[in-house]
Every structure is written in C-alpha cells, then in structure tokens.
Amino acid sequence: MFLSAELSDAAFLRAIWMVSLTLASASLTGLLALAILRALRDWRRAMERARLDGLRAEVRDLLMADFSLDTVSLRQLSRREQGVLISVLLGYFRNLDGARTDRLRDLVEAWDMEAVLRSTARRGPRLDRLRSLAVLSRLDTASSLETIRAVLSDRDGPVRLAALRALARRRTDIPSAILVDIARSTAAENVALLTSIFRQIGPDAQEAMEELVRNPPDTNTLGAALGGLAGIGLSSLSVELRPLAGHPVPEIRKRVAGLAACFASVDTRACLAVLVTDPDAQVREVTATALGERKRTDEMDHLVALLRDPVWRVRWAASAALVLMGQAGRLLLKAAAQDNRDLEEIAEEALFRPGPA
Amino acid sequence: MIGFVDLFFFITTWIVLMVGLVQNLIYTGYLYPAWREMRRRANAYDTEAAREALRRGEQTPVTLIVPAYDEALTIVDNAHSLLSLRYSDFEVIIVNDGSGDDTVSRLQDALELEPVPRALNPGLRHAEVRGVYRSAIYPNLHVVDKENGGKADAINAGLACTRTDLFCVIDADSILQPEALARATRPFQEPGEHVVAVGGTVGVANGCTVRHGQIERYDLPHRFVARAQAVEYTRAFLMARLASSRTNTLALISGAFGVFRTADVVEIGGYDPTTVGEDMEVVVRLHRHLRQAGRRYVMRYLPEPVCWTEVPSTLRGLSRQRVRWQRGALETLSRHWKMVFNPRYGRFGMVTLPGIVLIDVVGPVVEVLGYVLVPLLWAWGTLNTPYFLAYVGLTFVFGIFLSAASLLLEQGSVERPTNARQLLRLAWTAVLENFGYRQLNNIWRFVGLVRHFRSAPARWADVGRTGFSKG
Numbered sequence: 087m088f089l090s091a092e093l094s095d096a097a098f099l100r101a102i103w104m105v106s107l108t109l110a111s112a113s114l115t116g117l118l119a120l121a122i123l124r125a126l127r128d129w130r131r132a133m134e135r136a137r138l139d140g141l142r143a144e145v146r147d148l149l150m151a152d153f154s155l156d157t158v159s160l161r162q163l164s165r166r167e168q169g170v171l172i173s174v175l176l177g178y179f180r181n182l183d184g185a186r187t188d189r190l191r192d193l194v195e196a197w198d199m200e201a202v203l204r205s206t207a208r209r210g211p212r213l214d215r216l217r218s219l220a221v222l223s224r225l226d227t228a229s230s231l232e233t234i235r236a237v238l239s240d241r242d243g244p245v246r247l248a249a250l251r252a253l254a255r256r257r258t259d260i261p262s263a264i265l266v267d268i269a270r271s272t273a274a275e276n277v278a279l280l281t282s283i284f285r286q287i288g289p290d291a292q293e294a295m296e297e298l299v300r301n302p303p304d305t306n307t308l309g310a311a312l313g314g315l316a317g318i319g320l321s322s323l324s325v326e327l328r329p330l331a332g333h334p335v336p337e338i339r340k341r342v343a344g345l346a347a348c349f350a351s352v353d354t355r356a357c358l359a360v361l362v363t364d365p366d367a368q369v370r371e372v373t374a375t376a377l378g379e380r381k382r383t384d385e386m387d388h389l390v391a392l393l394r395d396p397v398w399r400v401r402w403a404a405s406a407a408l409v410l411m412g413q414a415g416r417l418l419l420k421a422a423a424q425d426n427r428d429l430e431e432i433a434e435e436a437l438f439r440p441g442p443a
Numbered sequence: 444m445i446g447f448v449d450l451f452f453f454i455t456t457w458i459v460l461m462v463g464l465v466q467n468l469i470y471t472g473y474l475y476p477a478w479r480e481m482r483r484r485a486n487a488y489d490t491e492a493a494r495e496a497l498r499r500g501e502q503t504p505v506t507l508i509v510p511a512y513d514e515a516l517t518i519v520d521n522a523h524s525l526l527s528l529r530y531s532d533f534e535v536i537i538v539n540d541g542s543g544d545d546t547v548s549r550l551q552d553a554l555e556l557e558p559v560p561r562a563l564n565p566g567l568r569h570a571e572v573r574g575v576y577r578s579a580i581y582p583n584l585h586v587v588d589k590e591n592g593g594k595a596d597a598i599n600a601g602l603a604c605t606r607t608d609l610f611c612v613i614d615a616d617s618i619l620q621p622e623a624l625a626r627a628t629r630p631f632q633e634p635g636e637h638v639v640a641v642g643g644t645v646g647v648a649n650g651c652t653v654r655h656g657q658i659e660r661y662d663l664p665h666r667f668v669a670r671a672q673a674v675e676y677t678r679a680f681l682m683a684r685l686a687s688s689r690t691n692t693l694a695l696i697s698g699a700f701g702v703f704r705t706a707d708v709v710e711i712g713g714y715d716p717t718t719v720g721e722d723m724e725v726v727v728r729l730h731r732h733l734r735q736a737g738r739r740y741v742m743r744y745l746p747e748p749v750c751w752t753e754v755p756s757t758l759r760g761l762s763r764q765r766v767r768w769q770r771g772a773l774e775t776l777s778r779h780w781k782m783v784f785n786p787r788y789g790r791f792g793m794v795t796l797p798g799i800v801l802i803d804v805v806g807p808v809v810e811v812l813g814y815v816l817v818p819l820l821w822a823w824g825t826l827n828t829p830y831f832l833a834y835v836g837l838t839f840v841f842g843i844f845l846s847a848a849s850l851l852l853e854q855g856s857v858e859r860p861t862n863a864r865q866l867l868r869l870a871w872t873a874v875l876e877n878f879g880y881r882q883l884n885n886i887w888r889f890v891g892l893v894r895h896f897r898s899a900p901a902r903w904a905d906v907g908r909t910g911f912s913k914g
Contacts (some may be wrong), residue, residue: 099829102464106836106844113847117870120854125863278632282501309634317501337634368608368706398564399706402606431562438560 172203172217187224194225204233216248223252231256238264243272247279254286265294269310270303277310284314291318296325305335312341316348328353331360339364340372347376355385362388367397374400378407383414393422393429401429405436452820456830459813463837466806469798470682470845474852477685481746481856503628504532505702506610508601510594511537514615515544519553521615524656526581530624534583537615538601541570541591550586555579561587561604567713569599594698595714595721602705602713611702612722616753618648618658619700623749627702636741639707639729642688642696643749644681647673649756658751661860663868669756671876674869675884676754678849681746688744692795694730696742698722700750707733707740718778720771727779730791746857762887769891772803777895807888813838814882839877846873 175190194200200222207218219237222230234256237249246268253260265287269280284291295311302308312330315323323345330342343361346354358380361373374392377385389411392404408415416437423433507525511518518537525535539547550556556576563572570592578584589600598612609631613619620626623643630638649664664670680697687693696703698721708714711732714721726742733740755761776783776799783800785792817834820826850869854861861869 096827096829099833102460102833103829103836103840106840109844110840110847113844113851114870114874116851117847117854117866117873120851121863121866121870124854124861124866128862277634278501278629281632285501305635306633335634335637337637341634367710371706398566399709402562402564431560434560435562 171199172206172214172221175221190221190224191226194221200225200227200230204230207233207237212242212245215242215245219245219248219252223255226256231258238268243276247272247276247283251279251283251286254283260287260290262291262294262297265291266297269294269298269307277306277313280307280310281313281317284310285317288318289320292320296323299325299330305338308338309341312338312345316341316345320348322351323349323353326353327357328360331357331364336364336366336369339366339369343369343373343376347379350380350382358385359388362392367395367400370395370397370400371403374403374407378403378410378415381411383411386411386415386418389415390418390422393419393426398432402432402436405429405432409436449825452816452825455812455816456820456826459809459817460830460834460837462801462805462809463813463834466802467837467841467845469802470678473682473686474848476689477682477849478852478856480685480689480744481852502531502625503609503631504534504607505530505624505628506601506605506607506705507533507535507624508598508605508610508612509535509537509615510540510597510601510612511542511546511615512540512591512594512597513542513544513546515542515546515549518546518615519549520656522550522554522584525613525619526584527621527656528619528624529621533624534585534607535581536585536587536601536604538587538589538597540589540593540597547586547588551576554581554584554586556586559585561585563600563603564605564709565603566709567599567603568716569596569603569713572600572603575604593716595718595725596716598721599713599716602708605705608705609702610705610708611700612698613750614699614752617645617699618653618656618751620747620749620751621657623700624702626745626747627700627749630741630743631702631704637739638743639704639733639740640693640696640726640742641702641745642684642693642743643700643745644747645676645697645699646748646751647676648751648753649673651751663861663865664754664756666756667872667875668758668761668880669754670868670872671880672754672761674846674850674873674876675880677853678846678873681853682849684744685746687795688742690790691741692791693742693744694726694791694795694799695723696726696744699752715778718771718774719767720775723771724775724778727775727782727796730788731779731782734788734791746853758883762883762890765884765887766891766894769803769807769888770895772799773892773895776800776804803888804892807885807892810838810882810885811889814885842877842881843874846876 175193194203203218203222206214207222209215210218215237219234222234231253234249234252238246238253240246240249250260250265250268272280284295291314295314298307298311299315302311327342327346331339333339333342339361342357346357346361358373358377361369362377364370364373370392374389377389386408389404389408393401393408395401395404405419408419411418419429419433419436423429509521509525514521522535522537537550539550555578557579558574559577561575570590573588573590576586576588578586585604587600587604589597592600601612602610609628611624611627627641627643630636630641646658647664647669648658649666649669650662651658652660652662664673684693684695701722703725707729708725711725711728713725715724715728718724729740729742755764776796779796782788782792783796788796813834817826817831821828821831847870850866850873853859854866
C-alpha cells in the first residue's frame with residue numbers, strides 16, 4: 087500500500103488547495119462588492135428616476151407642443167439633470183433637420199442653455215461632451231462654432247472626431263491642415279467614422295483627402311481617404327491612382343477600384359486595366375463592378391475577359407456589370423452565354439435583375 | 444516497495460491532478476487577455492456614427508442566411524423580426540432544409556413568394572435546390588427550398604445564392620439585437636486588416652421577456668440548469684473567445700451568429716455537411732487554408748451581446764446538445780489533426796488546438812476517471828488527505844474562482860443589464876454549478892467522445908426548447 091505523500095511533495099498539494107481556496111474566496115468577495123456597488127447605483131438611479139422622468143416628459147411635451155416658455159433656466163438644474171436634458175434633446179433632434187432644428191435653437195435660446203452646452207463640450211465625462219457637441223452642431227451661433235473649433239485641438243481622439251463631425255454638419259470651412267492632422271491621429275481605429283465625416287464635408291475635404299492618399303500614416307487612414315473621395319461626386323482627382331493599383335494590401339486595391347469607378351480619366355482607365363488582372367479574386371470582383379458603374383462601352387472588353395475568370399463570383403460580377411452597361415452590355419452577355427453553358431444561369435439571373443445585389 | 448497496482452494508481456491519480464491543474468491554468472490564462480479585449484472593445488461602438496452611416500446608406504451590404512428545418516410555427520415571425528433590423532443594406536435568405544412541416548407554405552402565404560432565376564455558385568456542395576423564391580412584399584427576402592441535407596448543407600445552399608461581400612449565419616430561433624449587424628460589420632471596414640470573420644457574444648434569453656422579436660425585459664433564467672449555462676457562457680465561452688480574439692486564434696464562432704467574408708468561405712468550399720460541428724469546422728478550415736496560403740488575416744470576437752438564444756432548460760435537452768457539441772469538436776479535430784503541434788499554423792497549431800485536445804479529448808476522460816477513482820481510493824485509505832484536498836481544490840473550488848472571476852470581469856468591464864439581486868443569484872449559481880452541473884457536463888462530453896468513435900450519422904438536434912419566459 088502506498089501513500090501519495092510519501093512519493094510526492096505534500097507542500098505542493100497543500101499549496102493547490104490553499105491557492106484554490108484563496109482565489110475562490112477573493113473572487114466571490116469581489117462579486118459581492120460589485121453587487122453592493124450596483125445596489126447603491128440602482129438605488130441612486132431609482133431615487134433620481136422619478137424626478138428625471140418628470141423632466142424628460144416635460145422636455146418632450148415642450149418639444150411636441152408650441153411651447154410658450156415659462157420654465158427654469160438650465161443653470162438651475164443639477165449637473166445630472168443637465169446631462170439628461172441634453173441627452174433628451176439629442177435623442178429628439180439626432181436625425182432632424184429644417185423646422186425642427188429651428189425649434190431646438192429656440193429652446194436653447196429660451197432656456198439659456200448654450201453656455202452650459204459650451205462648458206460641457208469643453209470638459210466633463212466623454213459621453214456628455216459628445217452629446218453637447220452634437221447639439222452645438224445644430225445651432226447657428228458664432229460662439230457655439232468657436233467652442234467646436236476649440237475642441238478640435240482636444241487631447242481626446244473621439245472628442246476631436248466629434249468636433250470634426252459637428253463642423254462638417256455646420257458646413258463651415260475646416261482648414262485642410264487640421265483635417266489631415268486629426269485624420270492622422272485618429273483614423274487607425276475610426277475608419278468608418280472618418281470616411282463618413284469626409285463624405286459629409288464633401289468636396290471641401292478633397293485637398294486633405296488627397297494629401298492623406300499621397301502621404302498616408304497607415305493603411306487605415308489611406309483606406310478612409312480613398313473611401314471618402316469615392317462618395318462625394320468630385321469631377322476630377324489631382325492624385326494619381328495608377329501607382330496604388332499595385333498596393334500590397336488587397337483591401338486598398340479594392341478601394342482604388344471603387345474610386346476609379348467615379349472618374350473617367352486616363353489614369354483611372356490604366357488603373358482598372360491593371361486591376362482586372364489582379365491576383366486577388368476579390369479585387370477582380372470589385373473591379374468588374376467598378377467597370378459596370380463607369381458605363382464606358384469601350385471598356386467592355388475587360389468585362390468580357392472577366393466572364394471567363396476561373397472564380398465564379400468574378401464571372402457573376404462581370405455579368406451584372408455588363409447589364410449595368412445598358413443594351414450593348416446585355417446583348418454581349420446574351421451572346422457570351424449562348425457559347426458558354428457555364429454562364430447560362432448567371433446571365434439569366436443578371437438579365438432578370440438589372441444590377442448587382 | 445511499491446507494487447504494480449500501487450504504481451498504476453499512483454501514476455493515474457497524478458495524471459488526474461496534473462490534467463486538472465493544466466486545464467485550470469489554461470482557463471486562468473484566458474482571464475487577463477479577455478479583460479483587456481473587453482476594455483478595448485467596450486467603447487469602440489459609436490452609436491452616433493452608426494446612425495449616420497445608416498441614414499446615409501453607407502453600411503456594408505450583408506446577406507443573412509437563416510437555415511430552417513421544421514420551423515413552421517415561428518418562421519414568419521422570425522422573418523418579420525429580421526426584416527426590421529436597423530441596417531441599411533441587407534438581404535435575408537431563408538433556406539428551407541426539406542422540412543417535413545409547412546414551413547414553405549406559411550412563408551408563401553405570409554410573404555407572397557414568387558419564383559426568381561438565381562444562379563447557384565457551383566463551388567459549394569449542397570443537396571438539390573427545388574426552387575428559389577423572392578417575396579413580392581419585401582424584395583430583400585429570398586427563400587431557398589431544397590432537399591434535406593442538414594444545417595451545414597442548408598448554409599451552403601444559402602451561400603451559393605449570396606451576392607454580397609459579407610454574409611451572416613444565424614439560427615432561425617435567435618433574437619438579434621437591433622444594432623447587431625452594424626456592430627459586427629464594423630471590423631470589416633478597416634482596410635489595414637483582412638478580417639475574415641466576426642463572432643459575437645450570445646446571450647441566454649431564458650427568463651427574458653420577448654416582444655415583437657426583441658428582448659423587452661432582461662432577467663435571469665428561472666431554472667437552475669439554464670442559469671448555470673448563463674454562468675458557463677461567461678466563463679468558458681466569452682472569456683476563451685475574447686482571449687483568442689486578442690491573439691487571433693479564435694477556434695469557434697457560434698452557429699447562432701457569425702459574420703463572414705463570403706469570398707473566403709466560398710474559396711474553402713463552404714461548410715462541411717458531413718459534420719455536426721459545422722461552426723467550429725469552418726473556422727478551423729479557414730485558419731488552415733489562410734495560413735497555408737501565407738495570407739494575413741484576422742478573426743474578431745465582440746464582447747457585446749449581438750444575439751440571444753434559448754438554451755436547453757432540461758437535463759435531457761442539455762445532454763443532447765453537449766453530446767452533439769463534443770462530437771462536433773472531435774470531428775473537427777480528427778479532420779485537422781495534422782495542424783496540432785504543427786509550427787506551420789503558428790499559435791493556432793501550437794497552442795490553441797493542443798489546448799482543445801487537452802480540454803475536449805483528454806479532459807473528459809481523465810475527469811470522469813477522477814470522479815470514480817479519487818473518492819474510492821481516499822475512502823480506502825490509499826490516498827492521503829493533502830492529495831484529496833488538492834483534488835477537491837482543483838475540481839470544485841478552483842472552478843468557483845474561474846466562474847466568479849469571469850463574472851466579475853465581465854460585469855465590471857462591459858455595460859450589462861444585470862441588477863444587484865441578479866448578480867448575487869449569478870454568484871450563487873457560480874458556486875453551485877461546480878457541484879453536479881460541471882461533473883454532468885464532463886460525463887456528457889465523455890459520452891460524446893464514445894459516440895464519436897462509434898460514428899453515428901449527423902442530424903439536426905432537438906434540444907427540447909420550451910419558450911423564453913419559461914426557461
């Protein structure tokens with residue numbers, strides 16, 4: 087008969103037991119502490135809820151009705167109540183333009199809110215700052231514009247981006263250097279947002295975006311700039327796309343193809359001619375779609391070549407692109423499908439539903 | 444002098460202890476990177492930006508593939524729920540996998556389906572498609588009616604009809620968060636990384652009040668079996684997947700919700716219809732293919748709940764599910780055995796897959812052996828008290844630490860709707876689930892292991908769901 091302890095280290099076994107016990111106790115104590123903190127938070131919220139619900143209802147009623155204002159000034163409210171008020175306003179006005187924005191302006195003026203909004207935008211919890219900037223973006227006063235501009239140089243990246251978005255919404259001039267600077271410092275984790283802001287600013291952001299295409303700090307910023315340039319209806323580009331057709335990152339080549347679809351220049355034509363034979367099938371697929379969007383019948387040869395691509399999705403995209411070209415493309419697709427049984431089903435679908443999904 | 448039998452028991456009991464220790468260390472190792480990932484991702488979603496993108500129609504087009512088998516009772520409601528998602532450009536493809544009930548005719552009546560020509564990508568294997576239909580009411584809803592072939596087969600048929608760059612696979616009975624797609628497609632918009640797949644946290648919907656296809660009020664499951672799974676989802680799934688996401692070694696994206704880049708999945712031939720663990724298999728095959736091709740890629744996991752699902756609330760239903768999961772994991776491992784400890788596959792081959800071997804193959808056998816052997820030997824006086832305490836520490840007490848620490852990190856890092864009372868109930872469940880629930884789980888995994896080697900055929904699993912509010 088053996089005893090484990092005779093052959094092993096009993097101290098090691100005891101250590102396992104003690105460590106397990108200690109860790110389990112500590113984590114359960116932590117959970118208990120968290121539950122207590124949460125109970126306190128919930129209790130505080132419950133206490134405030136009635137008052138805040140009343141305030142919310144009051145604000146909503148005012149917004150819905152033709153308000154004749156005889157209410158307290160925002161300055162008299164607690165900081166938390168101010169936050170709720172701003173959040174209600176933002177929730178109500180977030181997607182509104184025109185007449186309803188005018189009512190927001192009336193309300194801000196009548197309640198003397200702008201000073202508080204400007205102060206909150208400059209300092210405080212990030213969420214409150216973002217909300218305040220969103221409300222300020224819908225005002226038309228010089229002081230609110232000044233505040234937004236001041237926040238552009240804030241240390242907090244998301245706040246700077248929110249200020250940029252606020253300026254874009256105000257349709258005011260944004261110096262190209264500032265745009266480039268903010269993009270360089272924030273794009274890495276905010277590609278979609280930055281692309282959206284570029285598009286919102288529109289042609290005024292062209293210079294900044296082209297600068298970022300020429301000298302990108304990273305791939306994400308380059309992608310955001312290319313995406314932004316594609317969606318704002320520019321008549322020409324002053325940056326050459328052809329060199330980017332050989333960019334090592336396929337996602338960038340796809341964006342280059344998407345951008346080339348918007349401009350009928352020698353450069354974009356040469357660029358697409360390279361991308362048609364890209365080694366990455368996803369790039370060829372996007373290129374086919376881009377060729378269809380250009381609707382240039384003298385480029386149909388590229389699409390006919392892509393109808394024989396080894397990858398099915400590329401063939402499908404080429405078929406859909408030919409349909410986008412109009413009658414000439416449709417006839418060409420029908421003819422190609424007659425000679426190629428593999429294309430029959432694809433052509434039938436593409437001809438039934440004009441354009442890609 | 445030590446005899447042969449004594450030596451056998453000595454070695455066996457130490458293997459039991461060491462395997463338990465390594466398993467627990469692996470789970471402990473997940474905690475820190477998972478917490479870091481949660482902190483990093485917690486504020487990543489910009490509601491205002493997402494709303495702006497929705498308003499301007501700038502969201503990446505996605506196809507939702509919904510495999511359905513005998514879902515006649517709920518399919519129309521589910522279709523309406525999916526069509527009300529807050530997303531600017533998406534298509535829904537419901538794939539009827541040869542249901543024996545009137546799933547298709549209910550869809551036909553409610554959505555006015557009409558046949559449309561739809562070319563099927565020939566690079567994907569699936570059973571014969573009887574027809575493709577489009578709703579006359581909702582032009583972005585298609586129904587693919589096909590012969591029965593299993594869930595993976597149904598997904599392949601949907602994938603063959605997919606035209607968008609991204610597709611999302613969801614279970615027909617899953618409840619998506621309204622902003623789920625906006626959250627899950629965001630990582631794909633970063634051109635600096637080639638993102639091939641994004642998974643999201645699946646919440647336990649048992650106990651919640653569901654109205655119009657949305658979670659109206661959050662609550663914990665009423666039944667212990669379901670509540671224990673809520674703790675388990677945090678400890679074993681959320682922490683492990685977040686940690687793997689941080690090191691780009693994610694081995695599984697839940698079949699209940701996952702967004703993939705269409706071209707990459709088509710390139711590997713789609714899902715494998717011959718396995719019950721199609722969700723894990725496709726992810727492992729993607730790793731294999733992309734690493735063999737020397738391509739840089741990323742798979743991400745989001746800590747926010749993107750989808751809610753009803754978990755089995757009876758032991759019978761749970762046992763079926765766990766046996767099936769275990770078989771799925773083992774099938775995947777046996778198909779990709781060459782990747783294990785293969786430096787060609789980097790951290791995924793050297794760390795992740797060996798970890799799965801330890802937890803899914805060696806773990807259940809050794810743990811079940813331990814449940815029988817250790818108490819017996821201790822009762823007979825063969826094992827001393829320090830060993831017994833160490834075993835109890837690793838098997839029961841350390842499990843409490845892992846569950847409680849996971850809950851603590853999750854609840855403290857990410858905004859969750861849990862109130863203090865619910866948190867205390869979860870803490871209590873984290874203690875209790877280590878006495879019975881965890882052991883049963885290991886026994887079911889052991890059964891799955893045995894059945895895997897008997898190679899019974901794969902089929903859609905009935906896990907005995909009862910409805911959200913009853914769970």
